[in-house]
Amino acid sequence: DDEDLSVYLNSIDNENRRCLLVVEITDMPGSSFGMNYEELHSKRDGVGANAVTLYVGNQQAEQQRDAMDEDDDTRAEGNVQRDEPGDDGMDSSSYMCDEYAEMPPDVEASQFVEAWEDGLGVTVLQEFPNKKAVQDLVDRAAFENCFGFKIKKSDTVRYVVKCRAESCEWFLRAAKITGSKAFSIRTHNKMHTCSRASQSTSNQKRKGTPRLVASILHEDYPGLMETPAPKSIMNIVRNKLGLRISYSTALRGKNHHVSNLRGNPEDSYKKLYCYLHMLENVNSGTVTSVKLDHEGKFLYLFIALGACIEGFKCMRKVITVDATHLKNGYGGVLVFASAQDPNRHNYPLAFAVLDGEKNDSWTWFFEMLKTVIPDSSELVFMSDRNPSLITAIATVYPIAHHGY
Ligand SMILES: [Zn+2]
The missing domain is CATH 3.30.420 (Nucleotidyltransferase; domain 5)
Structure with a gap:
């Protein structure tokens, strides 16, 4: 229906396109507007051949709206023939005037990037002594494998994170084991479907934290109070993660490591x-x-x-x-x-x-x-x-x- 289409065109987002539109294709001979339909990759959203993708620029949208307004005035109802969309739906586009035809913008590489592993190396139901152990592991993997993540839920009984890239399917859910402090991995989708390239820009901003430093020291100096001087820790972190940290971050990480072993003063x-x-x-x-x-x-x-x-x-x-x-x-x-x-x-x-x-x-x-x-x-x-x-x-x- 033209009105539906009009509403649709008015609601174009600021990227100048809507990803998905299901329409009944109406054939209007001599119509002054046209558009470019493209069959959607049906697997992407599980919508069949009826789904078409529409790419329009804002300016075009304006022109199309104007054109439709005129049509509304001049067109007699009977002139409109309806075409049932179906397997031959794409053929209908040949009726369309290609005046405004435009190739769809290059699809972002991220949508077709090969999935890659998070490097976390955990299995479902694997147990960790506490939530912090899971957090540290995710932090480390995120640094080493260059991805950002969002915390969806983090409380005393669960820890749920997903990839920062909206469309990415990477996901991890850990939950507390009843009657113990331990956490276990409940769901883990280890493959990132986002683009590493899109992640890398954000990783330039990544910062070393004392906690990250401490987690490296836990690994290299398990159970030892004595760790290298902050200057050496700065080098260790740079060699391991390619990350430059400040002297004070190294020192605080060093102290963090000790207090993790010794327990904090409150507990004492x-x-x-x-x-x-x-x-x-x-x-x-x-x-x-x-x-x-x-x-x-x-x-x-x-x-x-x-x-x-x-x-x-x-x-x-x-x-x-x-x-x-x-x-x-x-x-x-x-x-x-x-x-x-x-x-x-x-x-x-x-x-x-x-x-x-x-x-x-x-x-x-x-x-x-x-x-x-x-x-x-x-x-x-x-x-x-x-x-x-x-x-x-x-x-x-x-x-x-x-x-x-
Ligand atoms: Zn991802």
Whole structure:
């Protein structure tokens, strides 16, 4: 119907063509407009011979619309004969005036490119320890085989990605195995039907991330805390992926690798009570204490091992107190109290994590220390000139001597 066609022509997209149009071909002798039909590759969209592809430029579309408007006025209804589309549908195009005939634009190479493999090397139902392992694998394959991907779903139970090229059929779906942290591959279409060429432009923008660096280090240095210097890591990444990364990315990747092995500080803090419980269980006489603030957040930690307390009896009664700043992102200070053995070697007594070298925290520390080493005139403390520390010792150990 002309009206349908008109609506269709008005809705031409900005690429000047519609890919697919199913029409009933109407034969209009002497009609002033014409167009170029081409049979669609029927396999592409599963539409049969009735489907035709129409390629028109915007300008042509304008002309055709004008022509149709005129036709509407002048044409008597009876003049229109209808042709049933069918196998001979293409023959009908011979009636068409070829005034506006135009070869369809070259079909993008990507539509006919040979499919290629993603290099992921996984099989369906293959299991991974967690979601991150799947993500890392996909990240790596994407870098090494030069394709971009979109994350369609990523949550605690599934990870679904597809190729960034819209028409590409590459697809991977991994899901959590019930009752475990493990993920397994559920669906994997490993063949890309997109063009590698179209992907390569986007890969020039690809960037190395600390996580990518870490995943390379996991592979080359499994289970090892010691990895090469950042400068060498930069070279390793360049040799493996042809990717230039900055010094800081290399350094962060290196640290990422270590924290993946060691676990992150948050998880470590969560295990604190278990750790202290075990410590007291296997070292009799051990004293540990954790102080929380009014919101129940970690404030201070104190540990004195039983064996150390026991051995102090034989040591010189000189206690050195020193502190060093922690660099794990949470700040705070690590405090040591050590004595000296008869050969004047350091002998550890106790250590603590405090929130800073402040009055409250120092006072708490010495109060804890006093539970294992009572105040005595034989005792001598050695420390730096930190005023909070001096005050705290004077308050908690009034009888002991203090040198600074
Ligand atoms: Zn693809």
